[in-house]
Amino acid sequence: MSNSIRFALLSALIAVVTALGLVAPAGAARELDPRPSTEELARQLLDLQLRSRGEVRVTPIGTSNQQRPVWSARVGHGPQRILYVTQQHGDEPLGTPAALKFLREVGIGNDQHQRWLREQVTVDVVVRANPDGHEHNWRYNYDPDADPEFGEAGKGYDINRYHDPAVAPENNPATEAGLIRRHHADFQPHISVDYHMQGRYVGGDGREITASLMWPTTPGVAEEPLNLAKQVSVVARSAMDAGGANVSQYPGGDYQGIARNAYGLLGSGSVLIELSDMGPEHEQFQITSALDSMHAIAEATADGSVTSVDPAQADAIPPRGEPIPAATTRAGD
Numbered sequence: 001m002s003n004s005i006r007f008a009l010l011s012a013l014i015a016v017v018t019a020l021g022l023v024a025p026a027g028a029a030r031e032l033d034p035r036p037s038t039e040e041l042a043r044q045l046l047d048l049q050l051r052s053r054g055e056v057r058v059t060p061i062g063t064s065n066q067q068r069p070v071w072s073a074r075v076g077h078g079p080q081r082i083l084y085v086t087q088q089h090g091d092e093p094l095g096t097p098a099a100l101k102f103l104r105e106v107g108i109g110n111d112q113h114q115r116w117l118r119e120q121v122t123v124d125v126v127v128r129a130n131p132d133g134h135e136h137n138w139r140y141n142y143d144p145d146a147d148p149e150f151g152e153a154g155k156g157y158d159i160n161r162y163h164d165p166a167v168a169p170e171n172n173p174a175t176e177a178g179l180i181r182r183h184h185a186d187f188q189p190h191i192s193v194d195y196h197m198q199g200r201y202v203g204g205d206g207r208e209i210t211a212s213l214m215w216p217t218t219p220g221v222a223e224e225p226l227n228l229a230k231q232v233s234v235v236a237r238s239a240m241d242a243g244g245a246n247v248s249q250y251p252g253g254d255y256q257g258i259a260r261n262a263y264g265l266l267g268s269g270s271v272l273i274e275l276s277d278m279g280p281e282h283e284q285f286q287i288t289s290a291l292d293s294m295h296a297i298a299e300a301t302a303d304g305s306v307t308s309v310d311p312a313q314a315d316a317i318p319p320r321g322e323p324i325p326a327a328t329t330r331a332g333d
């Protein structure tokens, strides 16, 4: 056999083996795709449903303006309900791969701990709330004819300004926000966590802030959901910091159209988590950091420990500090 034929056969063999997923980098933790395509996201969700033997239930909650599915993936069947939302802003992607890994780690497998967790909590994830914004790699949904109060003419709406409880979902001009509002009303989560990304900041001690979080800051949120949001914030911060993060408070606004505020008004312990956009070399770390928070919140809800956290500990989380010059700037929430 000539060398060239041998080489061609070997190449074909490698291609087949790789396509079958039979080889993984030895010893290395597998890197997650920070920005799975629309098609790849659907493929992974349906694969999760199949491989979890139905423990992960995948359904579209509706379609975006450009007719892409907005997916809900639900795992567990316990009485405590948790809603995670990722990527309302299309160019803030990293909550999405974290959610896929969370669903995989909770839904696939049947060990004692997994069975226990799934009996205590039901976790529903709106995975990539803004698929059109992802495709266009921008913050907004896709509605170029709109002249939105919040958003950008020629592009679309800022979905995360259109969750106002006073606006009925059917009258919501921002399609995907209406879908999430309706989904929230159907599911009635005790806890609701919204994953975003922010620019880069430095804390008062000179260390970079890797993530920021906040509870509702709009007037009128009842004491019970507000305290729960603070307890969830403390749990998330502790878990993320234990994994090497440096979490601060997020200086968010009090407008009630912001999901963090709206879902607090609607009775959920509602939290915003913002991962700092620290560049490609930190993306795997940031995905893991979001994943840490997803697991910790689910676990602390399942075992009830979240309710014994002192909410005042949230107020003691340090403020975010100053922007790092020349770093990416992003709009809030």
Ligand SMILES: [Zn+2]
Binding pocket: 089, 092, 196, 197, 332, 333
């Ligand atoms: Zn955002």
